[in-house]
Amino acid sequence: MEWLESLTFIQRGVIAGVVIGFVSPILGAFLLVRRITIISEALSHITLTGIAAGIFMSQAIAFVSFLNPLYMGFLFSLIGSLLIEKLRQWYKHFEELAIPIILSTGVGLSAILMSASGSATTEWYNYLFGSIITVSLADLSFIIITALLAIAIMSFMYKEFLVISFDQEFASVSGVPVKRMNILFSVLIALVISMAMKVVGILLVGAMITLPVAASIQIAKSFRQILLLGIVFGQVSMIGGIISSYYLNVATGGMVVVVSILLLMLAMGIKKLQHA
Amino acid sequence: MGHRHQLTDSVIQVNHLSFKYTSQYVLEDITLHVRKGAFLGLVGPNGSGKSTLVKCLLGIQTPQQGDISLFGEPLKKFSGWDRIGYVSQKANSFNSGFPATVFEVVSMGLYGKIGLFRFLTKKHKQKVYEAIEKVEMSAYTNENIGNLSGGQQQRVFIARALVSDPDLLILDEPTVGVDVHSVQQFYTMLKQLNQEHGITLVLITHDIGAMTDYVTDVACLNKHLHFHGDTDTFTESENEMMSTLYGHDVHMLTHNHDHSACEVPTS
Numbered sequence: 450m451e452w453l454e455s456l457t458f459i460q461r462g463v464i465a466g467v468v469i470g471f472v473s474p475i476l477g478a479f480l481l482v483r484r485i486t487i488i489s490e491a492l493s494h495i496t497l498t499g500i501a502a503g504i505f506m507s508q509a510i511a512f513v514s515f516l517n518p519l520y521m522g523f524l525f526s527l528i529g530s531l532l533i534e535k536l537r538q539w540y541k542h543f544e545e546l547a548i549p550i551i552l553s554t555g556v557g558l559s560a561i562l563m564s565a566s567g568s569a570t571t572e573w574y575n576y577l578f579g580s581i582i583t584v585s586l587a588d589l590s591f592i593i594i595t596a597l598l599a600i601a602i603m604s605f606m607y608k609e610f611l612v613i614s615f616d617q618e619f620a621s622v623s624g625v626p627v628k629r630m631n632i633l634f635s636v637l638i639a640l641v642i643s644m645a646m647k648v649v650g651i652l653l654v655g656a657m658i659t660l661p662v663a664a665s666i667q668i669a670k671s672f673r674q675i676l677l678l679g680i681v682f683g684q685v686s687m688i689g690g691i692i693s694s695y696y697l698n699v700a701t702g703g704m705v706v707v708v709s710i711l712l713l714m715l716a717m718g719i720k721k722l723q724h725a
Numbered sequence: 726m727g728h729r730h731q732l733t734d735s736v737i738q739v740n741h742l743s744f745k746y747t748s749q750y751v752l753e754d755i756t757l758h759v760r761k762g763a764f765l766g767l768v769g770p771n772g773s774g775k776s777t778l779v780k781c782l783l784g785i786q787t788p789q790q791g792d793i794s795l796f797g798e799p800l801k802k803f804s805g806w807d808r809i810g811y812v813s814q815k816a817n818s819f820n821s822g823f824p825a826t827v828f829e830v831v832s833m834g835l836y837g838k839i840g841l842f843r844f845l846t847k848k849h850k851q852k853v854y855e856a857i858e859k860v861e862m863s864a865y866t867n868e869n870i871g872n873l874s875g876g877q878q879q880r881v882f883i884a885r886a887l888v889s890d891p892d893l894l895i896l897d898e899p900t901v902g903v904d905v906h907s908v909q910q911f912y913t914m915l916k917q918l919n920q921e922h923g924i925t926l927v928l929i930t931h932d933i934g935a936m937t938d939y940v941t942d943v944a945c946l947n948k949h950l951h952f953h954g955d956t957d958t959f960t961e962s963e964n965e966m967m968s969t970l971y972g973h974d975v976h977m978l979t980h981n982h983d984h985s986a987c988e989v990p991t992s
Contacts, residue, residue: 482822482823482824484822605842607844608833608836608839608844608845609836611829611833611836612833612836612837614823615823615825615830615833616813616833618785618813619811619813619833619885620833620836620837621785622783622785622806622809622811623806623807623811623833623834623836623837623838623889624806624807624837624838625836625837666824669824670824670826670867670869671824671825671826671829671867671869672823672824672825672829673829674824675824
């Protein structure tokens, strides 16, 4: 991966953005049809806990100082994701409770770890709202590796995830290993969330996963079209957001969301015209 | 896959099955046999345990007592799930906002059979088109499932169950929310599948009247199995059978205030 090292910081940021803008809407499409897009909110906050823990540990314990806090973020995101799946089974009739439980746990623990580690507020600001200019070489390789893993899982398990989202009972009756697939799906969510947060920021990861597909479902006629249009919208939001945030010197995540919202409004307009 | 048992005549064999969710039994001492080529109507009032029995057959629920064999093989060892097609009460399980085309929905019926890491081949796609053709929905192949009427959606779900060439098709209240005219067409289509394609059918319904014109066998369920035999015997003793059914369970019915469960359609 020598070519990675020769990149300028802005090139690294743009590549990271393009990768995230490609993978997030695909996951978003599956979350959308399962009606659990809100899960991304809970997991992004628990990812923050992991990152805070990673930063805290790298300060406190010398031999882990080389470790990129994003890996800790992924680990926490994964634990959170599996916990949500468990909580949803425990609260069978109140499945949505899993989200606030994990979300508040994440925020609470993050607050403790952040105050204990005493890092500069600008560093936290970058984690919360995203920044492309701080995408380091290590961050970029993390993003590329996790993205490749996520793409591999999604393409090999595409039909299993699809049938489970559509009709879980039918899936299990027709011989799809639903339980194992759901665990793998949890891993997938954790991968994508921890991957996306560096550029768009913890508070806005959910937006990148949800908004492109919220726009594409307005005009898509099949699941395939939701995916394809979602990716297109994701790319436009990402690239548009990065470029505008760079020139306006504002938070990248914020501009990405603004572009996504504009696309969403455009999609709604198109739908209106189609039905007029 | 159990294909060495293919010659046995028994498709479903249930012996002394009892099942409870909590403390009270919803199914008690059920013994039921479905032979190859039969079209069984499994009837009973709401809450009689029909759907639970099906869930036991499909291995979704495990009974406390008794045993089940599918195609001559004990359920625990049974692995030929691709031989069984299942159409559920659509309102309960299908995600109605799902933006999938008829083609996408029907191809889902093949996913379990194809297995992991594989994709639809040309041959699979051909099968999907054939299944859609069998239920006379070819004109709607690329239509969004959400835009279809209740009866049309149910045809699509039948196609999804048929696409893997099942030997047994289980339908749980497939006509709920479907208008009367479509229901008759629907039953006629099932009869064809049974007679022309030789598929063994189990139809679960609380609508006794319409069904008796189409099925070969009837089983009456209300916690216990009250009748199990061919349709002619059932029609002869239908009135008697119904009073037995209600007589036995008057306490339960009044408890539920569920009078609809007592009505026997006169048609």
